[in-house]
Amino acid sequence: xxxxxxxxxxxxxxxxxxxALSACGRWHTWYSVNLPTEETMSSFESTDxxxxxxxxxxxxxxxxxxxxSCAGAMKDAVNDMPMAPGDTGASxxxxxxxxQVSGIDEGDTVKTYLASNGKSYLFSCVIExxxxxxxxxEPTLGRVTSADCEGYVPYGFYTYGGKxxxxxxxxxxxxxxxxxxxxxxESGALTAERTLSFPNTxxxxxxxxxxxxxxxxxxYSMVNEDGxxxxxxxxxxxxxxxxxxxxxENVFVGAIPTRAYGYVYLxxxxxxxxxxxxxxxxxxxxxxxxxxxxxxxxxxxREDITYFTRFAMDAEGRLCYExxxxxxxxxxxxxxxxxxxxxxxxxxxSYDTDLLNNVTKLYTFDLSKEGFPLMGVSEGMGIGESVYxxxxxxxxxxxxxxxxxxxxxxxxxxxPSAPTVKAELKSEGVNDYLHAVSDEIVVGxxxxxxxSFNGIKVSIYYKNADSLKxxxxxxxxxxxxxxxxxxxxxxxxxxxxxxAFAVKDYKNAEGEQYLxxxxxxxxxxxxxxxxxxxxxxxxILRLAYTPLKGNYYDxxxxxxxxxxxxxxxxxxxxxxxGEDFKQIASYVL
Numbered sequence: 208x209x210x211x212x213x214x215x216x217x218x219x220x221x222x223x224x225x226x227a228l229s230a231c232g233r234w235h236t237w238y239s240v241n242l243p244t245e246e247t248m249s250s251f252e253s254t255d256x257x258x259x260x261x262x263x264x265x266x267x268x269x270x271x272x273x274x275x276s277c278a279g280a281m282k283d284a285v286n287d288m289p290m291a292p293g294d295t296g297a298s299x300x301x302x303x304x305x306x307q308v309s310g311i312d313e314g315d316t317v318k319t320y321l322a323s324n325g326k327s328y329l330f331s332c333v334i335e336x337x338x339x340x341x342x343x344x345e346p347t348l349g350r351v352t353s354a355d356c357e358g359y360v361p362y363g364f365y366t367y368g369g370k371x372x373x374x375x376x377x378x379x380x381x382x383x384x385x386x387x388x389x390x391x392x393e394s395g396a397l398t399a400e401r402t403l404s405f406p407n408t409x410x411x412x413x414x415x416x417x418x419x420x421x422x423x424x425x426x427y428s429m430v431n432e433d434g435x436x437x438x439x440x441x442x443x444x445x446x447x448x449x450x451x452x453x454x455x456e457n458v459f460v461g462a463i464p465t466r467a468y469g470y471v472y473l474x475x476x477x478x479x480x481x482x483x484x485x486x487x488x489x490x491x492x493x494x495x496x497x498x499x500x501x502x503x504x505x506x507x508x509r510e511d512i513t514y515f516t517r518f519a520m521d522a523e524g525r526l527c528y529e530x531x532x533x534x535x536x537x538x539x540x541x542x543x544x545x546x547x548x549x550x551x552x553x554x555x556x557s558y559d560t561d562l563l564n565n566v567t568k569l570y571t572f573d574l575s576k577e578g579f580p581l582m583g584v585s586e587g588m589g590i591g592e593s594v595y596x597x598x599x600x601x602x603x604x605x606x607x608x609x610x611x612x613x614x615x616x617x618x619x620x621x622x623p624s625a626p627t628v629k630a631e632l633k634s635e636g637v638n639d640y641l642h643a644v645s646d647e648i649v650v651g652x653x654x655x656x657x658x659s660f661n662g663i664k665v666s667i668y669y670k671n672a673d674s675l676k677x678x679x680x681x682x683x684x685x686x687x688x689x690x691x692x693x694x695x696x697x698x699x700x701x702x703x704x705x706x707a708f709a710v711k712d713y714k715n716a717e718g719e720q721y722l723x724x725x726x727x728x729x730x731x732x733x734x735x736x737x738x739x740x741x742x743x744x745x746x747i748l749r750l751a752y753t754p755l756k757g758n759y760y761d762x763x764x765x766x767x768x769x770x771x772x773x774x775x776x777x778x779x780x781x782x783x784x785g786e787d788f789k790q791i792a793s794y795v796l
Contacts, residue, residue, distance in 0.1 A: 248459055248460070248461035248462045248528060249459065249460060249461060250455065250456045250457065250458060250459050250460075251455040251456065251458050251460075252455065252456075253455050254438065254452065254455045256455065257436070257438065257455050257458055258436045258438070260460070261429050261430055261436040262434075262436060265429060265430055265434070299321060299325075299327050299770055299771075300768060300770060300771040301319040301320075301321060301327050301767075301768060301769055301770065302319055302700055302701075302702040302767050302768035302769075303319065303702075304318060304697055305696055305697055305699045305700065305701045306696075306697075307495075307541055307542060307696070308496065308497060308498070310416070310498060311414050311415070311416055311496050311497075311498065312365060312414065312415040312416070313363075313413075313414060313415075313697060314362070314363030314364055314365050314374065314413050314415070315363050315364075315697045315765075316331065316332040316361065316363055316364075316764065316765070317329070317330070317331045317332075317764065317765040317767060317776050318330050318331075318364070318365075318366050319767055319768075319769055320366040322369075322390075322392040323369070323392060324392050324393070326345060326347065326392065327345075327346065327769055327770050328343050328344060328345055328395075329343075329344040329346070329767060329769050329774065329776070329781070330342065330343055330344075330364065330366055330371060331344070331776055331796065332356075332361045332363075332364070332373075333353070333778055333779060333796050334360060334361075334760065334778060335760045335778075335779075338355070339355070339356040339359070339360055339361055339375075340353040340354065340355055340356065341353060341354050341356060341361070341364065341371060341373055341388065341397060342796050343371075343390065343395050343397060344781060344794065344796070345395055346769055346770055346772075346783075349792075349794060350395055351794060351795075351796055352394070352395035352396060352397065353397070353796075354388055354397035354398070354399065356373060356375065356386070358377055358379065358380075358384075359375040359376055359377040359378065359384050360375050360376060360378070361373050361374065361375040362374055362375045362376065362411070363375075363413075365415045365420060366390075367415065367418040367478070368418055368478065369389065369390050369392065370387055370388065370389060370390065370400075370418075370478040371387075371388040371390055371397060372385060372386070372387050372388075372415075372420055372478065373385065373386050373388065374386075374411065374413060374422065376409065377404065380404070380406065381406065381407055381408070381409065381427065382404045382405055382406045382407070382408055383404070383405050383408040383409070383411050383422070383424050384402065384403070384404045384405075385402070385403045385404075385420075385422070386399055386401070386402050386403075387399070387400050387401040387402075387478050388400065400478075401443070401444050401445050401478070402442065402443075402444045403441065403442065403443050403444075403474075403476070403482065404441065404442040404450075405424055405426075405440075405441050405442075405472060405474070406440055406441075406442075406450065407426045407427050407428070407437055407440075407469075408424040408425065408426050408427070408472065409425065409426075409427055410424065410425040411423060411424040411425070412493070412494045414494075414496045414501070416496075416498065416524065417524075418477045418478065419475055419476070419477045419480070419524045420475065420476060420477065421473075421474070421475045421496065421501060421526070422472075422473075422474045422475070423471065423472065423473055423474075423491065423494050423501070423503065424471070424472040424474070425469055425470075425471060425472075425490060425491065426439070426469035426470040426471075426472065426486075427469055428468065428469050429467070429469055429470060429488065438452050438453070438458075439452070439453040439458060439470050439472065439484075439486040440452050440453060441453060441482070441484060443482050445481070445482070446482075453484055453486055457484060457485045457486065458470075458485075458486045458487075458488070459485065459486070459487045459488070459528070460487070460488045460489075462487045462489060462516055462528055462531070463487060463489035463490070463491065463503060463505045463514055463516050463531065464489075464507075464514065464531075465489060465490055465505045465506070465507045465514060466490065466507070466509070467488045467489045467490055468490050469490065470486040470487065470488060470489075471486065471487045471489050471490065471491050471503065472484065472485075472486050473485045473486075473487070473501075473518065473526055475524060475525060475526060483525045483526070485526070489505065490505060491503040491504065491505045492504055492505055492506050492513075492538075493538065493539075493540065493541055494541065495541045495544045495545070495546075497546035499519060499520055499546070500517050500518060500519045500520060500529070500546065501517075501518045501520070501526055502515050502516065502517055502518070502544065502546075502551075503515070503516045503518070504538055504544065506537065506538075507533075511535070511536060511537070511557055511558065512533045512534060512535055512536070513533065513534045513536065513537060513538045513553075513555060514531055514532070514533045514534075515531060515532060515533070515534060515544065515551065515553065515572075515579075516528070516530075516531040517529045517530055517531065517551075517574070517579070530577065530578060530579055531579070532572055532578060532579040532580070532581070534553045534555045534570055535555060535557050535568075535570075536555035536556050536557025536568075537555055537556055537557060538553060538554070538555050539594075540596075540597070542596065542597050542598060542599075542641075542696075543555065543594075543597045545599035545604075546574070547599070547601065547602075547620075549573070549574045549575045550571050550572065550573065550574060550582065550623045551571070551572040551574055551579060552569065552570070552571050552572075552599060552604065552620060552623070552626075553569070553570050553572075554567060554568070554569050554570075554594065554597045554604070554606055555567070555568065555570065556568075556589070556593070556594045556608075559587065559590075562587065562590055564590050564591045565589075565590070565591060565592070565593075566587035566588070566589065566590050566591075567587065567588040567589045567592070567594045567606060567608055568584055568585050568586070568587055568588065569584070569585040569588075569604060569606070569618050569620070569626045570583070570584050570585075571583045571584075571620070571623040571624070571626060573623075582623050582624050583622075583623055583624040583625050583626050584626070585618055585626040585627065585628055586627075586628055588606055588608055588614075588616050588618075588628060588631075589606075589608025589609070589614060589616075591610065592608040592609055592610045592614070593608060593609060593610070594606060594607065594608045595607045595608065595609055595613075595637050595638060595639055595653070596638045596639055596640055596641050596651075596653070597641070598641035598642065598643055598649070599620070600643035600646075600649075601646075602619065602620050602621040603617065603618070603619065603620065603643070603646070603670070604617075604618040604620050604626075605617060605618075605641050605643070605649055605670075606618060607637060607638040607639075607641065607651070607653075609637040609656075609660075611656065611659070612633050612634065612635055612636075612656060613633065613634050613635065613636050613637045613638060613653070613656060614631050614632065614633050615631070615632045615633075615634070615638065615651070615668065615675055616628055616630070616631050617629050617630040617631075617670050617675055629672070629673045629674075630670070630673055630674045630675045631675070632668070632675035632676065632677060634666070634677050634680075634742075635655065635656040635664075635682075636653055636654055636655045636656035636660065636664040636666075636682065637653045637654055637656060637660050637664075638651035638652065638653040638664075638666070639652060639653040639654065639693040639694070640652045640653065640692065640693065640696055640699065642699075642701060642706075644728060644729075644730040645730030645731070645732075646670075647669060647670055647671065647730070647732040648667065648668070648669060648670075648728075648729065648730045648731075648732060648735075649667075649668040649670060650665070650666070650667060650668075650706060650725075650728060651664070651665070651666040651668060652664075652665055652692060652693070652699065652706070652708070653666075653693065654684075654693065655682040655683060655684035656684075661684050661685060661686050661688070662682070662683045662684040662685040662686070662688050663681070663682070663683045663685075663688060663690060663710065663723065664680065664681070664682050664683075665680070665681045665706070665723075665725055665745055665747070666679065666680045666681075666742065666745070667679040667680070667728065667735070667745065669732055669735065669737060676737070676739075677742045678735045678736070678737070678739060678742060678743065679735070679742050679743045679744070679745040680742040680743075680744070680745055681725070681744065681745040681747045685712065685714060686714075687712065687713040687714050688710060688711065688712050688713070688714075689710075689711040689713070690708065690709070690710055690711075691708070691709060691764065692708035692709070698764070698765060700765070700766040700767060700768070702768045704726065704727055704728050704729060705724065705725065705726050705727075705728065705768075706724075706725040706728055707722050707723065707724040707725065707766035707773070708722070708723055708766065709721075709722060709723075709752075709763045709764055709765060709766065709775075710722070710723050711762070711763065719751075720751075720752040720753075720754065720762070720763040721749045721750055721751050721752055721763075722748075722749070722750040722752065722763070722766050722773075722775050723747060723748075723749060724747070724748040724749075724750060724766070724773075724788070725745065725746070725747060725748075726746065726748060727746065748788055750773075750775060750784060750788060750790075752775045752777065752782060754777065754779075754780075755777075755779050755780055755795065758779050760778050760779060761777050761778050761779040761780060762777060762778050763775055763776070763777050764776055764777065764778065772784060772785065772786075772791075773788070777796075778796075779795065779796050780793055780794060780795050780796055781793065781794045781796065
């Protein structure tokens with residue numbers, strides 16, 4: 208009798224629990240594939256062969272919306288993801304997007320552009336409700352023109368050769384969509400010329416080299432909720448107006464041996480070239496691109512390792528699978544890896560069984576040999592600490608780890624077989640971003656510290672052969688401050704000797720928005736007092752930005768330099784500053 212009562216009570220509790228969860232979401236099914244760990248990459252002979260593989264290898268799982276996307280969390284995470292790239296660059300004293308690798312553009316929501324007729328333009332995304340526009344601003348005439356992004360919210364865009372290539376997510380159709388706009392340099396008109404769309408995709412990264420755009424996407428699943436196979440498909444209006452299936456010979460398995468929850472799409476094209484499209488049954492977390500290859504970084508949570516898979520570029524810029532290896536531990540940013548003179552370098556943190564604690568190490572791999580064998584490993588850094596930022600600079604690497612204070616490490620990587628930690632500097636706060644201005648001067652941008660990390664911190668560091676020193680510092684340890692630059696390097700203006708980024712301070716009801724400008728950052732160590740024992744106060748300018756009255760969407764996002772003048776770029780207006788940083792004009796977008 209007691210067993211019966213207990214069974215009834217447990218049943219009631221389970222029903223109540225399920226009912227409570229139902230208030231937040233619905234049950235869904237998803238499918239995964241445990242991929243082979245050996246190097247056995249192959250494509251499929253036919254569509255039927257691909258369907259058969261998916262039917263026999265996929266494992267059914269169940270999840271709730273409440274765990275991943277309750278109250279729109281997944282939508283917000285996707286829309287807020289920093290997915291950006293660079294610029295064709297300019298002359299006439301125009302800034303470019305702050306990118307990781309010089310010459311490899313990263314898409315952003317604001318860019319400058321130098322037209323063939325010698326005019327400079329500023330392009331920007333304007334988002335209001337579900338309507339989005341790409342605007343073109345010509346400063347000489349004060350002219351603003353625009354084109355609607357019908358049906359999707361842009362993640363970012365590229366400019367090149369009279370074209371604007373916009374990419375974003377089509378929410379209603381569950382697809383990543385790219386639109387190529389032609390730009391009339393005389394009238395400023397933007398005209399949609401080509402659309403590419405990839406159904407069942409939700410996550411993407413991109414780069415551009417010499418006008419060729421590379422996009423990496425993750426699909427939702429390889430099968431639908433009924434267990435029926437979903438095959439990779441695409442729409443390219445250059446080929447017609449119908450969705451097409453990707454040829455099975457361009458679908459591969461075995462490239463990345465992590466658990467696969469969908470397809471990884473590798474796409475490349477230029478504005479007028481044919482689409483190069485391959486799909487891999489796998490998953491990825493981050494990408495890195497050098498001038499010769501694209502790398503996929505894929506975390507295997509079961510083994511606590513990260514795979515790096517290298518796709519080399521052929522003479523036409525197409526990507527070809529070359530090989531892979533693995534790194535012990537976790538890599539959380541594109542800046543944690545780097546390619547230099549046939550050596551792949553990576554900083555990762557993991558649990559060390561000898562030290563019985565988390566530790567950060569630098570690993571080097573030989574790209575000239577098959578399988579990319581391990582060359583060297585540094586000693587452990589930041590034992591028991593988290594790693595916050597990494598920056599490779601030629602034969603040097605800088606690493607920030609922290610718990611309550613910020614140890615900045617300098618690692619000598621001149622001998623890739625024996626990377627050596629040369630110096631460690633502890634100071635209050637933490638660096639979320641590091642920028643090497645020269646071989647000796649490094650700028651750190653992060654948060655102030657006094658037992659916790661809040662607000663803003665900007666520091667100038669000096670590095671010599673075996674030591675580090677903090678020469679100057681600006682610290683604002685406010686709690687209610689939002690700085691996109693701490694999570695998105697493209698939100699930082701780096702132009703000549705000036706750094707600048709947007710700050711949103713919510714310490715009062717109205718809030719305050721301003722550009723924080725660090726002028727006169729010299730890469731010459733002789734311009735600093737190297738004898739200081741305590742960091743000097745860094746000179747900082749605060750340029751106020753007042754949103755348009757009554758416009759909820761107007762919010763400061765970027766600083767750019769156009770024709771030698773600095774602009775604060777908001778969602779709905781531009782503010783122009785003169786040489787003395789006084790406001791001289793404003794424009795409504």
